[in-house]
Amino acid sequence: MTLEYFPLPGTPVEQLDTPALIIDLDVAEGNISKLQTWANRHKVAVRPHAKTHKSPYWARKQLAAGAIGICCAKVSEAEVLANAGVPEIMITNQIIGERKITRLMSLARSARMIVAVDSPENVRDLSEAAQACGAEIGVIIEVDTGMHRCGTAPGAPSVKLAKAIAKAPGLRFDGVMGYEGHLVANRDYEVRKTETLKAVEKLVETADAMRKAGLDVKIVSAAGTGTYNITGTVKGVTELQPGSYIFMDGDYLQVLKDFKPALHVLAQVTSRPAPDRAITDAGLKSISTDRGFPAAAGITGATVKSLSEEHGNITVEGEAAKLRPGDKIRFLPMHGDTTINLHTHYFGIRNGKLEAVIPIEGRGKIR
Amino acid sequence: MALTYLPLPGTPVHDLDTPALIVDLDIAEANILKMQAFANKSGVALRPHVKNHKSPYWARKQIAAGAIGVCVAKVSEAEVMAEGGIGDIFVANEIVTAPKISRLMSVAARAKVAVAVDTEQNLKDLSAAAQKHGVELGVLVDVNVRINRCGVEPGAPAVALARKASGMPGIRFEGFMGYEGHIAGAGIDPAARKETIDSLDKLLFTVRAAEDAGIPVKVVSSGGTSTYTVTGAIERVTEIQAGSYIFMDGAYLKEMDDFTSAMTVLGTVISRPTADKAILDCGLKSVSNSSGQPRIVGTPGAEFLALNAEHGHVKLEGEARKLKVGDKVHLLPMHGESTINIHNEYFCIRKGVLEAVIPVAARGMFR
Ligand SMILES: Cc1ncc(COP(=O)(O)O)c(C=O)c1O
Numbered sequence: 001m002t003l004e005y006f007p008l009p010g011t012p013v014e015q016l017d018t019p020a021l022i023i024d025l026d027v028a029e030g031n032i033s034k035l036q037t038w039a040n041r042h043k044v045a046v047r048p049h050a051k052t053h054k055s056p057y058w059a060r061k062q063l064a065a066g067a068i069g070i071c072c073a074k075v076s077e078a079e080v081l082a083n084a085g086v087p088e089i090m091i092t093n094q095i096i097g098e099r100k101i102t103r104l105m106s107l108a109r110s111a112r113m114i115v116a117v118d119s120p121e122n123v124r125d126l127s128e129a130a131q132a133c134g135a136e137i138g139v140i141i142e143v144d145t146g147m148h149r150c151g152t153a154p155g156a157p158s159v160k161l162a163k164a165i166a167k168a169p170g171l172r173f174d175g176v177m178g179y180e181g182h183l184v185a186n187r188d189y190e191v192r193k194t195e196t197l198k199a200v201e202k203l204v205e206t207a208d209a210m211r212k213a214g215l216d217v218k219i220v221s222a223a224g225t226g227t228y229n230i231t232g233t234v235k236g237v238t239e240l241q242p243g244s245y246i247f248m249d250g251d252y253l254q255v256l257k258d259f260k261p262a263l264h265v266l267a268q269v270t271s272r273p274a275p276d277r278a279i280t281d282a283g284l285k286s287i288s289t290d291r292g293f294p295a296a297a298g299i300t301g302a303t304v305k306s307l308s309e310e311h312g313n314i315t316v317e318g319e320a321a322k323l324r325p326g327d328k329i330r331f332l333p334m335h336g337d338t339t340i341n342l343h344t345h346y347f348g349i350r351n352g353k354l355e356a357v358i359p360i361e362g363r364g365k366i367r
Numbered sequence: 368m369a370l371t372y373l374p375l376p377g378t379p380v381h382d383l384d385t386p387a388l389i390v391d392l393d394i395a396e397a398n399i400l401k402m403q404a405f406a407n408k409s410g411v412a413l414r415p416h417v418k419n420h421k422s423p424y425w426a427r428k429q430i431a432a433g434a435i436g437v438c439v440a441k442v443s444e445a446e447v448m449a450e451g452g453i454g455d456i457f458v459a460n461e462i463v464t465a466p467k468i469s470r471l472m473s474v475a476a477r478a479k480v481a482v483a484v485d486t487e488q489n490l491k492d493l494s495a496a497a498q499k500h501g502v503e504l505g506v507l508v509d510v511n512v513r514i515n516r517c518g519v520e521p522g523a524p525a526v527a528l529a530r531k532a533s534g535m536p537g538i539r540f541e542g543f544m545g546y547e548g549h550i551a552g553a554g555i556d557p558a559a560r561k562e563t564i565d566s567l568d569k570l571l572f573t574v575r576a577a578e579d580a581g582i583p584v585k586v587v588s589s590g591g592t593s594t595y596t597v598t599g600a601i602e603r604v605t606e607i608q609a610g611s612y613i614f615m616d617g618a619y620l621k622e623m624d625d626f627t628s629a630m631t632v633l634g635t636v637i638s639r640p641t642a643d644k645a646i647l648d649c650g651l652k653s654v655s656n657s658s659g660q661p662r663i664v665g666t667p668g669a670e671f672l673a674l675n676a677e678h679g680h681v682k683l684e685g686e687a688r689k690l691k692v693g694d695k696v697h698l699l700p701m702h703g704e705s706t707i708n709i710h711n712e713y714f715c716i717r718k719g720v721l722e723a724v725i726p727v728a729a730r731g732m733f734r
């Protein structure tokens with residue numbers, strides 16, 4: 001691996017070299033505890049999604065606060081979490097292909113694994129592999145509650161698949177999940193609420209139909225950050241799987257303000273070629289733009305005009321026109337998940353000073 | 368580090384687990400040779416920009432073909448190149464902070480290093496550091512040739528900076544660079560060709576003005592994949608900095624066919640929720656959409672609809688409706704560079720089988 005000249009703990013944030021992904025630890029911990037407190041009060045469990053933070057450090061904080069386990073999207077992410085001691089991991093995605101299934105079975109020997117399915121072929125492949133490895137793994141059915149991504153249709157088709165799982169050797173039927181991803185970022189709370197209640201109802205009814213068919217449904221999992229306090233009030237939902245709430249991002253802050261922004265990219269002015277233009281060292285390789293350009297925080301008059309791979313082109317006026325090369329600016333990314341995936345480390349800040357450099361071990365774990 | 372179960376050399380491409388960044392070696396090597404042949408014929412040197420491939424493996428192939436050295440955008444990239452055995456490195460960007468300047472000096476102690484400069488203050492900082500570390504640092508004055516990013520204005524301001532650089536201890540003034548990155552398609556579009564010539568005029572008249580003022584100018588560095596035929600044919604330009612030609616991407620292929628597409632992302636169908644839709648395991652964390660949605664190649668009738676963080680939505684018509692869960696498809700990214708930057712390794716294929724797995728060593732090296 002390459003060199004990393006990290007600053008020592010105690011270094012003031014202004015002295016960090018850039019671009020740097022900085023996390024306000026008090027804010028992130030506040031977000032973790034706020035969600036958990038809400039869930040405790042509403043008697044629903046939390047199994048946070050690690051796709052956002054991709055790091056056992058944060059998973060451990062979520063578990064310490066009371067989460068019952070951790071969700072992730074990929075087998076390689078699960079490997080990172082299991083090897084760091086996370087005892088129960090739910091992959092909220094279909095694991096297809098012999099190589100990945102073999103890895104999943106290997107993991108099932110060191111952690112309690114649960115995986116989502118949506119087809120009988122996949123159930124058959126998982127069952128054969130589990131038997132071959134002598135492992136037992138938990139299986140939940142992903143139900144399409146309206147997002148139209150993966151998932152079986154609610155009701156009878158899902159019940160049929162559940163029966164097949166319950167009969168399959170090596171598999172333990174655990175229940176259902178239905179992520180209402182098409183609603184989590186809806187800006188209008190009333191619409192979000194009405195539509196989410198309808199979507200989650202389909203999941204709960206499907207779970208009830210399974211119970212009527214004699215199946216034991218322990219897990220009914222749903223919700224993202226934008227719907228936690230809607231889905232979490234529905235009777236029959238046993239657990240929530242939000243991810244983004246931990247750090248928030250510019251996009252989610254337009255949906256709800258229950259959680260505070262904890263994550264910024266610290267950048268630096270590298271060139272001041274014109275009075276109204278400042279160039280920074282943070283481009284597409286350190287801030288994602290798939291949900292729009294980042295916003296400059298803590299300074300007025302600075303607007304992102306464009307990002308090339310390694311440069312930010314910033315239009316400056318007023319206060320921001322005073323920026324000089326070497327000055328630092330914090331940017332709030334619009335999409336936290338894909339921005340974090342560009343970085344190798346978090347710089348954890350408390351009271352303006354570096355507390356810890358935290359590796360993003362799940363970064364690039366796409367298989 | 369986390370586990371990666373890599374497939375062995377000799378594995379057929381269709382047995383690779385996904386998402387995987389695939390490079391066809393024969394094609395990439397032919398692209399390298401073609402650009403070098405052009406440079407040789409035109410009597411201009413080639414100093415490829417490695418921001419695109421981020422890997423000493425490819426840099427060594429470019430140098431073996433005849434390149435005189437490499438360009439990088441960041442000090443951390445320069446570190447990776449120096450450790451990978453590259454002896455001549457030009458940082459085609461402004462390096463302005465104390466930590467980065469110290470690191471640059473450390474690289475300069477191991478390799479021949481030059482850096483772009485656009486302010487006198489930066490020049491002074493570099494000179495002081497070079498003396499302190501006992502190294503000599505090459506400097507090119509960065510001229511704004513209408514890209515309106517970094518760079519001093521052409522003519523007198525650039526010459527004034529060049530004069531300062533010429534006399535400074537620890538500094539070896541080499542010449543000027545001016546990257547005309549705002550231009551696409553100069554090889555085919557007459558307007559773009561004219562804009563290239565006009566932009567390069569800014570650089571050339573600056574060079575003449577410096578020489579008239581008695582400042583010797585050794586290096587005149589410019590040119591990208593879009594402009595190499597025009598810029599490379601200009602007498603006074605001494606080196607070309609093209610980068611993307613090595614693999615090409617969907618965006619470059621729209622404007623030119625001088626080089627052949629060498630890179631795809633291999634993905635797997637993980638769900639077939641409806642007859643006209645497939646869900647892939649490739650999302651924003653394995654293929655960037657900063658220049659548009661990827662294109663599916665080799666599967667007629669399949670068209671990209673949308674990308675989530677870890678899922679790709681594909682519309683299916685005709686033949687493509689035969690796609691089953693577990694089938695693999697190749698995606699051509701529109702933006703190669705920001706796609707490579709989210710992968711940890713290249714899967715290098717020759718004649719359909721894996722020849723080598725090569726780390727994207729400078730991935731995330733944006734400091
Ligand atoms: C299946 C699944 N569950 C949960 C989440 C977390 O949602 P959020 O980031 O909105 O909190 C995601 C995010 O994409 C997801 O795909």
Ligand SMILES: Cc1ncc(COP(=O)(O)O)c(C=O)c1O
Nearest residue numbers: 416459546591592608609610611
């Ligand atoms: C300064 C500089 N030189 C050269 C290049 C390479 O250009 P291309 O990728 O178009 O070949 C770039 C790319 O962004 C660049 O920024």
